[in-house]
Amino acid sequence: MSDSHVSTLPAARHHHDPALLEQFDTIEQQKDVSQLGMWVFLITEIMFFGGLFAAYLIYRNLYNPAFVFASKSIAISYGAINTAVLICSSLTMAMAVHSAALGARKLLILFLVATLALGGVFLGIKAVEYHDKYVEHHIPGPNFDFNYERAENHEEVAPADVAAQTSIFFALYFAMTGMHALHMIIGVGILLVLIWRAHHGAYPPHHYTMVENFGLYWHFVDIIWIFLFPLLYLVSRSPVH
Amino acid sequence: MSSAGTGHIVSPKIYIVIWLILLVFTGLTVFAAFQNFGILNPIIALTIAVTKATLVFLFFMHVKYSPKMIALVIGSGLFFLSILLVLTCADYISRSWTT
Numbered sequence: 279m280s281d282s283h284v285s286t287l288p289a290a291r292h293h294h295d296p297a298l299l300e301q302f303d304t305i306e307q308q309k310d311v312s313q314l315g316m317w318v319f320l321i322t323e324i325m326f327f328g329g330l331f332a333a334y335l336i337y338r339n340l341y342n343p344a345f346v347f348a349s350k351s352i353a354i355s356y357g358a359i360n361t362a363v364l365i366c367s368s369l370t371m372a373m374a375v376h377s378a379a380l381g382a383r384k385l386l387i388l389f390l391v392a393t394l395a396l397g398g399v400f401l402g403i404k405a406v407e408y409h410d411k412y413v414e415h416h417i418p419g420p421n422f423d424f425n426y427e428r429a430e431n432h433e434e435v436a437p438a439d440v441a442a443q444t445s446i447f448f449a450l451y452f453a454m455t456g457m458h459a460l461h462m463i464i465g466v467g468i469l470l471v472l473i474w475r476a477h478h479g480a481y482p483p484h485h486y487t488m489v490e491n492f493g494l495y496w497h498f499v500d501i502i503w504i505f506l507f508p509l510l511y512l513v514s515r516s517p518v519h
Numbered sequence: 520m521s522s523a524g525t526g527h528i529v530s531p532k533i534y535i536v537i538w539l540i541l542l543v544f545t546g547l548t549v550f551a552a553f554q555n556f557g558i559l560n561p562i563i564a565l566t567i568a569v570t571k572a573t574l575v576f577l578f579f580m581h582v583k584y585s586p587k588m589i590a591l592v593i594g595s596g597l598f599f600l601s602i603l604l605v606l607t608c609a610d611y612i613s614r615s616w617t618t
Contacts, residue, residue: 310586317589321596328600332607339611354549361545369538372529372579379528497579501572508548508564516555 297485344443349513357511367396381483527584
């Protein structure tokens with residue numbers, strides 16, 4: 279990655295850092311390689327979500343009226359609050375990496391705990407949303423009925439064919455937000471390990487690659503949501519369309 | 520660009536500015552969704568999303584301060600994503616065309 283350490287091999291071998299694995303010349307090279315690997319993993323994640331986005335794009339074009347109806351039935355406030363929560367958690371994560379770089383262990387733990395808490399808030403709001411979908415009979419399957427109690431609640435009733443097509447939107451909604459939520463749950467699990475290990479001083483300022491790479495993962499999950507929010511919640515909210 | 524040494528340390532001030540911009544853009548995209556811009560509505564929503572994602576990539580994910588190799592890897596990944604999206608859509612749009 280960097281060409282500055284070619285001649286440093288003997289020096290690096292002499293005062294050996296226990297964190298430095300033997301196949302690397304310097305700790306910087308080890309860190310660069312590790313980060314490159316993390317980015318390659320994130321690229322595979324982009325391609326994985328890319329398939330879902332492609333499916334979304336095609337069905338949105340094929341069944342646009344159904345997507346407009348279905349998107350309008352989702353509470354915009356949950357999605358907007360969750361977007362803000364994730365952006366805040368990205369800030370606390372970036373500050374956690376910053377604290378690790380400075381060797382401020384207490385701050386590192388504090389920011390990791392804050393990130394964990396915000397991740398928990400996100401998942402809690404998501405659970406409330408999913409429950410709402412369940413109550414409204416908006417989960418694709420045998421009990422799916424888009425127009426269930428819509429007339430009673432003075433909401434616009436969709437024509438029968440459009441109502442049937444909305445199940446495609448909701449299938450994509452659950453696939454995409456569900457996959458995103460799964461990534462969040464995995465992230466929360468790793469955060470717990472990071473907090474535990476940080477508490478035991480596992481991330482000194484010259485070797486906190488694990489925290490940094492997890493930060494990349496967390497920000498990536500944030501980016502996925504940045505796209506999911508407008509695509510799922512904001513298809514068409516204007517009165518005339 | 521090099522990450523030699525202990526790595527580039529970004530000032531928390533930059534993080535807070537980016538955080539504020541991201542929150543403002545979130546409000547902006549909700550506001551724009553309630554306006555009727557016709558065909559421009561999804562374009563505006565996606566432009567804001569791409570801008571937000573770029574800010575997260577560059578600053579929160581340190582791409583701006585990382586080796587060029589990282590930018591190359593991301594660029595190639597996005598190139599393949601564009602093949603996935605553009606060619607799939609081109610097929611669906613043009614399949615009904617008859618001569």
